[in-house]
Structure formats: C-alpha cells, structure tokens
Amino acid sequence: MSAVTERRQTNEARERHALRRVQSAADWASYHAIRRSAIFAALLPGQVYDEHDPDEFKPGNLPHILALDGDVVGAVRIDLIDATQAGLRLIGIRNDLQRRGHGAVLLHLAEGVARALGRTEVVINAHPTSLTFYLANGYVEGDWRDAGPVPAGLIRVGKRLPRP
C-alpha cells in the first residue's frame, strides 16, 4: 500500500471516531463499564474500581469517551496537571474491539484535546502490558514529571506534542 493510500485510510478511520466529554448518564455508564472490564478486571484484579473516586470530579480532570459511528468504544480521562502538562489516565478500549487501531486514534484525539487546551506535553503511567502500544505511538520512557510519583508496577512514558 502506498504512503498516500495508507494516510487516506487512516484519516477516513479517524473521521468515524469522535472523542467527547462524558456528559449523560449513559456516557458515564459506558465510561465506567470499559474501565471496569478492560483495565480493572483484566489488569488489576486485586483493586476495587470506585465510580465515585474524587479524582473523577476534580476541576481540570476531564473524563472522555471515544465513539465510533456513535457507539462508545473507549475511555480516557484527560487531566490538566499544570500549564504545560496533561496526563492521560486509565486508557481503555472495549475488550472485544482491542487491537484494531482504536487505541491509536484515541491517543491522537486526546493529544489534540490537550494541545487545544494549551498543553505541550503528555504523560502516562503505563501498565507494562501496554508499553509497546505507547512506544509505537511516539511515547518514550524517561524522567517525566507528573502530579504524583509513578504508581507501583507502572512505567511512566511521555511525549512532547508537535506544534500545530
């Protein structure tokens, strides 16, 4: 496939996706369901998922869902850490739809939201099983700053956002 064809197909795929703020009760239900099954049940079996965690409601912490043709397929919280940094928290794609490119689109769109809000750097605390995914999407390991220390068992990665 030529680079032009590949780019056109990537753009078409992205046009079917939309990343939007969680608003309705149905949005919240989808957001929590994806995080429960894709992250907590699959990767953190000892940890209880709390829908009412205060971090979900802090000003500057922005829960988002990824829709594909109107169906919710992914979840991410975009935390505005300070004037330059955004953190992407608990990224999850629906279990039955993983490894079809939706995660890469979610990252791309979330980085766009961070950039539109004036942030120039994104940090993520990655579960080791997803490290390859982040490295494939331009993230690098290193001594990145964040709001808090690296949680046990996770790996911090970051990315400087290109200028628009």
Ligand SMILES: CC(C)(COP(=O)(O)OP(=O)(O)OC[C@H]1O[C@@H](n2cnc3c(N)ncnc32)[C@H](O)[C@@H]1OP(=O)(O)O)[C@@H](O)C(=O)NCCC(=O)NCCS
């Ligand atoms: C990690 C996750 C968000 C990636 O989204 P996705 O839609 O599955 O990923 P994409 O299809 O865009 O990219 C997949 C590519 O990333 C890389 N990759 C490596 N390890 C991977 C993994 N464990 N899961 C997904 N992708 C992985 C591969 O290159 C893969 O390409 P391949 O399928 O051709 O081998 C998604 O799989 C997920 O929700 N996983 C469970 C929860 C999780 O790990 N969240 C991140 C916690 S920090």
